Amino acid sequence: MINKVTIIVLILSISISSFSQDQAKIEYRYINLTKQYISSDDNKPKQKTPGYDLQKIIEELPFVLIFDGSKSVFKIEKRMGVGDKSITHNQLTSMLPETYIDYNNNTRYDYTEISGQTFLVKEKLNVNWKITGDIKLIKGYTCKKAIQFDENENIKMEAWFVPDIPLSIGPSYAVGLPGLVIQTKQFNKKGEAYSGFEFVNIDFSKQKEIIIPNHNTITEKEFTDIMKGSRQ
Known part of the structure; x- marks a missing residue:
């Protein structure tokens, strides 16, 4: 016969296990x-x-x-360093955007600083994917392939995700799939792949709450018009 203490322990164990899977830190x-x-x-x-x-x-x-369970941030991880590489690293860390995502309303925020000006770009996420029948092994994980299209039906992004890790997150804007995205490719309008991200490591430990920067959006x-004007 199972007593009340055993039931409480079982409930706590299940809760802790579920909680740990709802938060993560992934290196790419x-x-x-x-x-x-x-x-x-x-x-x-x-x-x-x-x-x-x-x-x-x-x-x-x-x-x-x-990922804190409801929001995420994708960014360059700050690390101590010396020499010219450290200087370049710090410059790029401030120039390249930090991408915040609020999964409750599928909204992304790109926070960046350029020439002393700070910008917070707010847009709805494209979470419309076509999951193909392609399967392959990446980093020891069995992955499925999904593709995303632009407004002209050209392939915009390719993503490989792991159904066995039920987190609908990934690098940059590669979110909304039934599994963690561990590899991506971005395509230009000519259909040429020009960049991507690849999974390195994952840590399921508890993360601090992510705070989206308080700034006019x-x-x-x-943002594109501002950048064009500054170049001119």
Whole structure:
């Protein structure tokens, strides 16, 4: 016969187990898929792809996704360092956006600082995916493939997720799938893959509550117009 103490212990054990699976810290690495040179014709001088060198630097930076159960933040993880690499790291940490996501309303916030100005871009997330029948083993996990399209029905993103880890989260905007996303590819309008992220490690320990920055928000179009105006 099971007594009351046993029942309480069982309930607590189940609660603790469920709670630990609702929070996580995942490390990712950035993958540069952009070709080094624009021209591959041997008869023409090679022209390096704009931004290629910067993307190679970003490949060395540690990215982290922190999930507190209802919100997440995806960002470069700050680490102590010395020398020129540390300076570049710190500069990119402030320039590249921290992406906050509120899963209760499928809204993302990109927080960034450029030329002394701080911006908080707010947009609804695209959580419409097409799950294909493709399956493969990545980092020891059995993964399924999903693709996301842009407004012109071109492939915008490819994601591989793990159904056995029931967290609908992933790097950057790769969220809303029935499992943790451990690998992504981003595509341009020509259908060429130019970047992505790959899973490194996961920690299911309890995380601090994520606070979305308190700042006036703008739309992505407004942010793009501001950037165009500053370049001009």
